[in-house]
Amino acid sequence: MTTKKLATPTENCETCPAFYNLEQMGFKIGTFDRVVALAGNPNTGKSTVFNALTGLKQHTGNWPGKTVTRAEGGYQFNGVRYKLVDLPGTYSLLSASQDEEVARDFILFGQPDCTIVVTDATALERNLNLVMQVMEITDKVVVAINLMDEAKRKGIEVDARSLSRDLGVPAVPITARTGEGIHTLIATVADLINGDIITKPLRVEGTPEFQKAVHELVPMIEQVAPGIPNARWLAIRLLDGDARVQQALVTGELTQRMQRQKQADVQFSRKMSVEGRQ
Amino acid sequence: MTEQTLKPNDILTKAEALRGTLSTSFRDEIVKSLYNEAENIARRAVKTAQDKKYDFDQKIDRLITSPIVGLPIMLILLGVVIWLTVSGANVASEVIADLLFGIGDWGRALFNQIGIPWWITGFIWDGVYLSLAWVVSVMLPPMAIFFPAFTFLEDLGYLPRVAFNLDWLFKKAGAHGKQSLTMAMGFGCNAAGVVATRVIDSPRERLIAILTNNFVPCNGRFPTLIMLATVFVAASFPPALTSFIAAGTVVGVVLIGIAFTFLMSWLLSRTLLKGEASAFTLELPPYRRPNIARILYTSIIDRTIFVLWRAMQTAAPAGAIIWILANITVGDSNLARLIADWLNPFGLLLGLDGVILLAYIIAIPANEIVVPTMMMVYMGAGMMIDGPGTSAGIYSLLVDGNGWTILTAVNLMLFALLHNPCATTIITIYKETKSLKWATVSVVITLGTAFLVTFLTASIARLMGWV
Numbered sequence: 001m002t003t004k005k006l007a008t009p010t011e012n013c014e015t016c017p018a019f020y021n022l023e024q025m026g027f028k029i030g031t032f033d034r035v036v037a038l039a040g041n042p043n044t045g046k047s048t049v050f051n052a053l054t055g056l057k058q059h060t061g062n063w064p065g066k067t068v069t070r071a072e073g074g075y076q077f078n079g080v081r082y083k084l085v086d087l088p089g090t091y092s093l094l095s096a097s098q099d100e101e102v103a104r105d106f107i108l109f110g111q112p113d114c115t116i117v118v119t120d121a122t123a124l125e126r127n128l129n130l131v132m133q134v135m136e137i138t139d140k141v142v143v144a145i146n147l148m149d150e151a152k153r154k155g156i157e158v159d160a161r162s163l164s165r166d167l168g169v170p171a172v173p174i175t176a177r178t179g180e181g182i183h184t185l186i187a188t189v190a191d192l193i194n195g196d197i198i199t200k201p202l203r204v205e206g207t208p209e210f211q212k213a214v215h216e217l218v219p220m221i222e223q224v225a226p227g228i229p230n231a232r233w234l235a236i237r238l239l240d241g242d243a244r245v246q247q248a249l250v251t252g253e254l255t256q257r258m259q260r261q262k263q264a265d266v267q268f269s270r271k272m273s274v275e276g277r278q
Numbered sequence: 279m280t281e282q283t284l285k286p287n288d289i290l291t292k293a294e295a296l297r298g299t300l301s302t303s304f305r306d307e308i309v310k311s312l313y314n315e316a317e318n319i320a321r322r323a324v325k326t327a328q329d330k331k332y333d334f335d336q337k338i339d340r341l342i343t344s345p346i347v348g349l350p351i352m353l354i355l356l357g358v359v360i361w362l363t364v365s366g367a368n369v370a371s372e373v374i375a376d377l378l379f380g381i382g383d384w385g386r387a388l389f390n391q392i393g394i395p396w397w398i399t400g401f402i403w404d405g406v407y408l409s410l411a412w413v414v415s416v417m418l419p420p421m422a423i424f425f426p427a428f429t430f431l432e433d434l435g436y437l438p439r440v441a442f443n444l445d446w447l448f449k450k451a452g453a454h455g456k457q458s459l460t461m462a463m464g465f466g467c468n469a470a471g472v473v474a475t476r477v478i479d480s481p482r483e484r485l486i487a488i489l490t491n492n493f494v495p496c497n498g499r500f501p502t503l504i505m506l507a508t509v510f511v512a513a514s515f516p517p518a519l520t521s522f523i524a525a526g527t528v529v530g531v532v533l534i535g536i537a538f539t540f541l542m543s544w545l546l547s548r549t550l551l552k553g554e555a556s557a558f559t560l561e562l563p564p565y566r567r568p569n570i571a572r573i574l575y576t577s578i579i580d581r582t583i584f585v586l587w588r589a590m591q592t593a594a595p596a597g598a599i600i601w602i603l604a605n606i607t608v609g610d611s612n613l614a615r616l617i618a619d620w621l622n623p624f625g626l627l628l629g630l631d632g633v634i635l636l637a638y639i640i641a642i643p644a645n646e647i648v649v650p651t652m653m654m655v656y657m658g659a660g661m662m663i664d665g666p667g668t669s670a671g672i673y674s675l676l677v678d679g680n681g682w683t684i685l686t687a688v689n690l691m692l693f694a695l696l697h698n699p700c701a702t703t704i705i706t707i708y709k710e711t712k713s714l715k716w717a718t719v720s721v722v723i724t725l726g727t728a729f730l731v732t733f734l735t736a737s738i739a740r741l742m743g744w745v
Binding site: 098124132155156162177220221224235241246 | 301
């Protein structure tokens with residue numbers, strides 16, 4: 001990761017009113033310039049980050065699985081309007097349940113300009129698995145290390161710079177509950193989208209045979225489903241023999257799903273019948 | 279294979295062929311190296327000191343999720359929440375009722391004074407307004423206490439512990455352990471509970487959770503239970519004990535509901551939805567200090583006001599309908615009475631009466647308005663002696679005026695617990711399952727259970743000569 005300019009303010013700036021140019025826009029997201037997704041393991045505080053940024057009151061609760069649908073809200077930062085999408089928590093992108101599918105589909109096909117992966121500072125190792133899976137899909141990742149206050153109380157210290165260096169994407173320590181670090185987080189998101197921060201995500205490339213196989217499949221997928229983002233990920237799933245991805249490709253559901261991400265979340269549109277009765 | 283004829287199936291064939299060139303465990307190897315990498319990175323970035331708080335958390339968890347005292351602690355917490363609700367709501371309800379009914383009297387008098395026709399005065403003040411006044415005074419206080427208490431436990435991190443404690447029971451019933459989470463959400467609102475079942479990944483177990491969610495009383499039905507428990511069950515005890523007896527009764531009803539959840543899950547997983555319970559992992563999150571300001575905001579604005587507003591929206595037209603039915607005279611009776619009389623034999627069979635059934639039919643859009651609807655039909659007969667908001671007033675209206683017994687009260691509680699979901703929940707079930715069949719099944723199961731259980735209790739009580 002290289003930083004072209006020193007855009008990221010230090011924490012002290014946040015208390016200065018002159019620097020405070022975040023505007024919470026709530027539901028007023030008729031027009032927006034950028035889309036930012038909030039992903040992460042269950043119960044890491046995604047909805048709290050969402051509320052802090054948008055000024056909305058998305059229901060939060062201390063249990064995994066609380067958010068089962070996509071919630072959308074807006075904020076404006078330095079004159080740019082962002083649509084923020086709060087996704088259900090998920091441990092991996094290979095998952096089966098409907099709430100996790102909502103998250104996976106959006107990261108895969110919703111083409112957010114940036115994905116913030118909210119992690120739990122007190123359980124970082126487990127959280128990193130999802131971070132690395134998201135990085136497999138997109139370069140535009142910012143890791144938010146949330147619950148820093150809780151970590152501190154438990155005597156856990158997290159070195160954000162070491163993490164950032166190892167992952168190749170920015171890592172920002174935050175405490176969403178009090179709003180600490182939130183400003184740095186969105187400044188980093190803005191810099192990343194503008195190209196002022198260039199990421200170089202750590203990826204597990206696999207064996208040469210594997211890379212070759214992926215390389216052969218990607219153009220074929222792009223031909224059958226034109227404009228599909230993340231053909232590489234789909235290729236890997238097909239090589240893995242994922243029955244649901246196979247089915248989605250054959251029935252053309254893949255393209256539908258891609259389009260569905262563009263609509264405002266139809267809260268009850270998830271079908272049990274298609275995925276469920278296999 | 280040319281570019282024009284490339285079909286999805288060709289890709290599958292190609293992928294199949296390419297898979298042959300890879301080692302069989304290629305994906306496992308990638309995942310494994312991913313995990314190793316994560317472990318290394320985390321080790322470099324995280325420093326952990328000696329951890330006292332964590333030990334303390336674990337000690338609490340060992341107690342709360344212990345096989346011996348875990349369930350009793352849960353029951354005690356449920357009892358405390360309900361006792362707080364019952365004892366707090368009682369006083370507040372009477373104050374609000376006095377105020378609102380006072381305004382009603384004043385408004386009626388005013389309308390009469392300035393010579394507005396009787397049917398406009400009646401429609402507005404005895405129909406729409408009275409119904410709204412009942413809903414607000416009966417519902418607002420319990421919700422304003424119950425929701426914050428429930429949200430507090432939720433924020434603390436108690437819900438996953440409940441799931442942990444109840445897991446073995448759900449497993450025995452052939453259902454998913456996460457059903458206890460959706461069941462807990464059902465206490466707030468059954469429609470919300472049905473949506474929450476998305477956390478369950480097995481479609482079979484998800485359907486079980488959807489179909490049985492209605493057996494926990496939602497907040498729309500709690501006021502009915504609380505009122506009946508206070509007015510009837512607790513009335514025969516010394517005043518110092520009433521709030522405890524009433525809370526105990528409501529806890530008892532809730533437990534019956536949970537028992538039916540298990541029973542019905544068990545039946546379903548052996549008949550319509552055969553299969554084994556699947557295993558799952560559920561994280562026990564750390565205990566977090568709840569943010570009181572946010573709890574109050576969430577529970578008062580998002581939940582209480584929202585639910586109350588919905589209830590008022592259905593109560594106003596329901597009040598209008600009842601007033602009209604009660605004021606269309608047919609011979610020397612009125613339409614409401616005639617319908618109630620016609621339903622009466624069936625009602626009596628269930629230990630209820632015709633008015634109660636009529637109230638339930640009018641209240642299908644929202645269960646919250648059952649009691650107000652019922653009261654209004656009874657009051658049409660003009661039997662109110664004490665103030666309408668007081669326990670004594672309600673007691674005299676129902677018992678002296680309309681022949682209620684303890685059986686009526688108990689069976690109404692059972693019926694309120696078990697009967698069909700409200701319209702919102704039924705629509706939610708339809709949308710979540712995308713199936714008319716399962717939406718219908720949800721109504722048949724619950725209504726069937728309600729009829730059967732109330733019929734049995736009524737018959738047994740009569741055979742034993744208790745009533």
